[in-house]
Amino acid sequence: MSDGFSNVHTSALGLPSQGKSEYRSRLGDFLATFAGLSYEAEEILVEGDRVAAAYVMRASAAGEPFEIRGVMRMTIRDGLIERRTDYFDSLTFLRQTGQA
Numbered sequence: 001m002s003d004g005f006s007n008v009h010t011s012a013l014g015l016p017s018q019g020k021s022e023y024r025s026r027l028g029d030f031l032a033t034f035a036g037l038s039y040e041a042e043e044i045l046v047e048g049d050r051v052a053a054a055y056v057m058r059a060s061a062a063g064e065p066f067e068i069r070g071v072m073r074m075t076i077r078d079g080l081i082e083r084r085t086d087y088f089d090s091l092t093f094l095r096q097t098g099q100a
Helices: 020-033 091-098
Strands: 006-009 034-047 050-061 064-077 080-088
Touching: 020 091, 064 091, 080 091
Parallel strands: 006 080
Antiparallel strands: 034 050, 050 064, 064 080
């Protein structure tokens, strides 16, 4: 990712960040929150410097397993990710983890 990496979330539960160092400083907590985290790519589309990846995210949060679908849109500049916008359904996550 670029030094100015912009991590945008459209979900109410997502936490946006600005800059590679801020993103990296948050990554450890994110990985610790979601035990067994995996992403399965369902479809990847590339057009020039833009990429869209539909995925299924699987993990457990506080001991509760969940599986949610989402899409990441990315802009690539000079071989580095400059911007990532993530779309996923917060309500599905909350229901599957017993929070709604």
